[in-house]
Amino acid sequence: MTAAILGTMIVLLLLGFPMMVPLIIGSMVGFVGLFGGLGQLETLVQQVVAGIQPSSLIAVPMFIFAAEIMTRGQSAERLINLVMAFLGHIKGGLAISTAGACTMFGAVSGSTQATVVAVGGPLRPRLLKAGYSDRFTLALIINASDIAFLIPPSIGMIIYGVVSGTSISELFLAGIGPGLLILLLFSIYSYIYAVRHNVPTEPAATWPERFRAMRRAIWPLGFPAIIIGGIYGGIFSPTEAAAACVLYAMLLEMVIFREVTPRQLYATAKSTGLITAVVFILVGAGAAFSYVISFAQIPQEILGGIGIDAMGPYGVLFTISIAFFIGCMFVDPIVVILILVPIFAPVVQATGLDPVLVGTIVTLQVAIGSATPPFGCDIFTAIAVFRRPYWEVIRGTPPFIIILLSVSVALIFFPQIALFLRDLAISG
């Protein structure tokens, strides 16, 4: 029964149905099977609505809105220029700056795809001109965007937090360590790449230019201050920090930079609403599907089958990592989180694993999976935005994916990479 439902869903997905369709059909078949008819489909609707109602989810549209306003205005560009002014001239500097810019932009953006567009758009021509191959450039952009997914805010972490009942503030803190570690490793790889391929070095920015870049970036640097300072300084909940970012973005781009008009603000709000809707209908449909999963007690069935109870914490963490990584190679990360988190929840609890650590690993895995062939969603974003063929987009990804996977293994054995900041905040 379970296998038949999952099989049908995967087939519908691959046939190109809108992603909500396989999820809704899967839940419907489940409801009909469980309750012997169509009589209880009202509860399916109830679960779809309940799935989008947790108040923490409000943070998702708010962070998207703030990032959209900034991308439309000047903030994103100013942050990128700041990074370039300091890192552009070292060996591999442009590539390192790209990873750095993803980190900077990640402090505003909660999604990998927005980062691919906001950072990749302006930097790709510069990377190409500087002599980086297109396949390296594309792979760098889609993989460095994962850093933005780990640096708070992160839409993946918000949804994980909502589904698993884990504190989003703690998850946000735990993402910073691994995010910076990936930045470091990508920088090292970029350096090695630049040396091996003899990519020429850019001229260094002068100190006056650097000061100018700093001065120009001061306002946009308020965003990390609002998110990190606001949440951990006891001013905002994560959701409120998101709304504060919206207000700040409006202040910057409409009043100070005078770049965004009220008319554009309306258009931005509309497009934010549109993105929110296409994501949230999946969140809702996913909630209905996960209802079927828990009602039919499927986690027990599946996990019992692979003997997870006997695995111990490392075995469980590896199993979780592999499941999420494979899932995201095929399906949208949010859908994977919605479906898999409830399946693993009982075993995470039984093993006594720290849900914040599990959340960090899950977030990293879905980010990696989203840039991994065959169907990672960042690949398609890159194809769509940069209009390059599929093969060209994925060719350069293996070294990056290997680096990311080793970070993920490191997280399993050295959880402090993620947890030290959180523990610091709690004990302090």
Next chain:
Amino acid sequence: DTWRYAFEEALDEVQGVYAQKFKEEVEANSDHEVQLFPFGTLGESDNIMEQAQSGILQFVNQSPGFTGALIPEAQVFFVPYLLPEDQDQLVSFFRNSETITDIFPELYAQQGLELLKMYPEGEVMLTTKAPVETPEDLSNVKVRVMTNPLLVESYRAFGATPTPLAWGEVYGGLQTGIIDGQENPAFFIESTRMYEVTDHITRLGHNNFTTALMANQEFFEGLDEADQQVIQAAADAAFDHIIEYQQGLTETALETIMEAKPDMTVTTLTEEQRAPFRETAADVEATFLEIGGPRAQEVLDQMKADLEAAAS
């Protein structure tokens, strides 16, 4: 048959202990099986309630505080200083109250629900970062409350700043100072590690968290008498079990907290200290009469009569 039973807490918390005893009794005395669904597995509190109403679930445990959205009279359990602090009086009230045996079953029946049992979960305690002895101490203290107008009103009357916040953000909110306090029974403060992020527990004596088990009425009425009796007996047995289980539960929970965090303080306010808090109850009662539905006055009056009977 397989009967499904959902509740609002984890398996090892009070509602879970009650549910396990109920399951044990039913399965021992009939051929039926009871499947338990703890918090979160089938949705939030009002989701499982609706599922019980539509017959997907045969049993649901929901606290009247949540049921208030459906049956406004049920909010009476949020009026502070109404329920007695004395455990024997409290138990006697829950066993014999006409409000519980006569009025509420009628109100629940209008919603297609068979009220099987109401039972106490434990004294509600306030945990805060700064010590609290007077209403002045609560001035500008942001206390997290459930989204319920009466609870908001209670804490406003106490002098605090009631701050509704989703449960998932409470721990982080206390840690960072978005909120300064919250209220819950001791076992819950212990199991959810609320003591880690607050420093003082104050026993205001203002309430005992009440909850209720109910069945889908159509399902219940469709059963033969023998099965109905099995269910009633199981609900009663679980009630006895939970009362016994609660003897010392609060003390054990507080001891566990003190062991984990020796500099935590637990203050039981004296009658004199409680007096100014108690005075605010009249305001909240008035609010209840306003928003408590058509039978609010009747429920409140009968409840007071029941409580008097329990005290004598």
Next chain:
Amino acid sequence: MTRDVDPGGPGPHDAPPNTTTVDAEILAAAEATQDQDDIDDGLYESGLPGPLGLIDKVIARMEAFALAFGVLAMAAMTVANVVGRFVFGQSLYFAEEVNQGLIVLITFAGISYAARHGRHIRMSAITDALPFRARKAMMVMISTVTAVLLLALSWYALSYVMTTAGRGRVLPALSIPQWWVLVWVPAGLFLTGLQYALTALKNLTDPEIWLSTATRDGYDLPHKDSAP
């Protein structure tokens, strides 16, 4: 997620090592992809004829307004709550419920709007590789099945709203009937189903392949943020 992209174009390119030369064509394309892709509601053409088309256009405008209004109101509500707590020492106890209502509005107005403009997340990698006729047949099949599914679901959603209204459940803080925030659910599902039905029809009557009544497959600029 994927939008439809021409899989042809310049072949795989690899800059030779040790040089700074770059394929001029790729570079030019890279510099040209800074697009603005707002949907202009004024240009939207309905898939329905005559007065029905006019009604449809009005509904499209209302959906667009609901999206923008919902997002702005949500931001305002949340900010007001923070200001209230810090400046006036009063939380808006109803803020959470208002936001929950808005999120339902945004989602269910949005799915219909997204269906009009072909913005729903889907994985078209395999169908994109098919020949024209097969792709067209697939599109008819996908639109039809999706339409039937959503129309059926809208029926159950309506019945859910009626049940909720019958029970008289209210939102605890606002004390307004809960079904008020739920009415968008059947409405949104119905309108979305209708859009897919019209898309199937459009594909049957028009020689081109249509992703939605207003969006031709492969012609619309891929959207940067169809999902996080």
